[in-house]
Amino acid sequence: MMRSCTAALRTLRVLRCRLEGAFPAARHPVLARRWFSTEKVIPKDQALPNPSWSKDLRLLFDQFMKKCEDGSWERLPSYKNSKLVKEQLSQAQLFTRGYEDGLGFEYVMFYNDDEKRTVCLFQGGPYLQGVPGFLHGGAIATMIDATVGVCAAIPGGIVMTANLNINFKRPIPLCSVVVINSQLDKIEGRKLFLSCDVRSGVDEKILYSEATSLFIKLDPEKSLT
Ligand SMILES: CCCCCCCCCCCCCC(=O)SCCNC(=O)CCNC(=O)[C@H](O)C(C)(C)COP(=O)(O)OP(=O)(O)OC[C@H]1O[C@@H](n2cnc3c(N)ncnc32)[C@H](O)[C@@H]1OP(=O)(O)O
Structure with a gap:
């Protein structure tokens, strides 16, 4: 012993x-x-409602949870995701999850395997301010990258962003809720092409941003450095 x-x-x-x-x-x-x-650290699933979530975010969350009932959509938990990694993810691994409730990135993602789509419901808090009253473009880019990244990683395995092109069309008010809708368009060998748009939550009337991206499935034979 x-x-x-x-x-x-x-x-x-x-x-x-x-x-x-x-x-x-x-x-x-x-x-x-x-x-x-x-x-033993008991992980917290941060992709679940907390008191900082606005009425709109709760409403959208409930709508997507309803869509999950027939199995077409699946909510992706923040710390343990059988679709991405078998082991538990440390809370420290994703910087978007490092803020106190409501101050930074509040979000939940849902995945539809048949349609190869990932939808992220996102509320950007006061620490993500750029131009006063609006979200910083880097915070928007982060959430777009994270959403298309998940959409690429589920079918692709270990992938990295090689290219991300964003058109910022309208500024996003701080603390508002947006829907990030991403889609896997095509796979060519190790290359995964994805597209994405960011719209106002609930009514989806305002198109805030559009993006395209290229992810590369890592070659196990090549070193990253
Ligand atoms: C595992 C844990 C999961 C949990 C996480 C949850 C998900 C969270 C999601 C968070 C998400 C956050 C994600 C992040 O933040 S990822 C962090 C940001 N990204 C990086 O740091 C990536 C840096 N770049 C690289 O390491 C390499 O360049 C990579 C690995 C991408 C490719 O180097 P590699 O040596 O492997 O490939 P290759 O050079 O032979 O090229 C292969 C093919 O690709 C084509 N190509 C390459 N680049 C470009 C380009 N820019 N435009 C157009 N085409 C390009 C190239 O022409 C060739 O095409 P072809 O000749 O074959 O036709």
């Missing part, structure tokens, strides 16, 4: 050294405490 514990600890130490070599961020004291702690 003692011997197997010592061996397990040694293996953990070796893995930690390797991780720190590959990811220098693992040396950061706060991250290291979080990543290497033996304390």
Whole structure:
């Protein structure tokens, strides 16, 4: 028993050294405490309503949950997603999930496998302000990238954004709700082509942004660096 514990600890130490070599961020004291702690952290599914969600976001969420009942749509939880990764995702892995409720990115994604579509319901909080009163373009780009990224990663596996083209057509009021609708258009070998639009929530009358993107399925033979 003692011997197997010592061996397990040694293996953990070796893995930690390797991780720190590959990811220098693992040396950061706060991250290291979080990543290497033996304390059991109970993850929170942040893709569920919280008190900061507006009436519109709740309404859209309820509408999509209804669509999930016949199995055509599926809600994608924030921390554990059998469609993307088998293991639990650490809360720290996606920077969009690093804000207190309501201050940054509040969102939930739904996926339709038959139509190869991902819809993201998104409410951008006060920390995402660019021009006063409106969302920063980088925050919009982030959410577009995340939505098309999920739409590419579910069929494509491990993919990276190679190109993202966005036309910002109207500014998005801070704290309003938008619907990001993305679609896998075509796959050519390792290349996945996707398109996306961002519209006002509930009525979808205002077209805020349009985007196209190219994702590349990583070649396991090639190094990323
Ligand atoms: C796993 C955990 C999942 C959980 C996450 C939840 C999802 C969250 C989602 C969050 C999402 C966040 C996502 C993020 O934030 S990803 C972060 C931002 N993206 C990057 O940092 C990517 C940096 N770029 C690269 O690493 C490489 O360039 C990649 C890997 C993309 C391709 O390098 P690779 O060496 O592998 O490929 P290749 O060069 O042989 O090219 C292959 C083919 O592709 C064509 N090509 C390449 N580039 C372009 C281009 N720009 N326009 C047009 N075409 C292009 C090329 O001509 C060729 O075509 P062909 O000659 O074959 O016809």
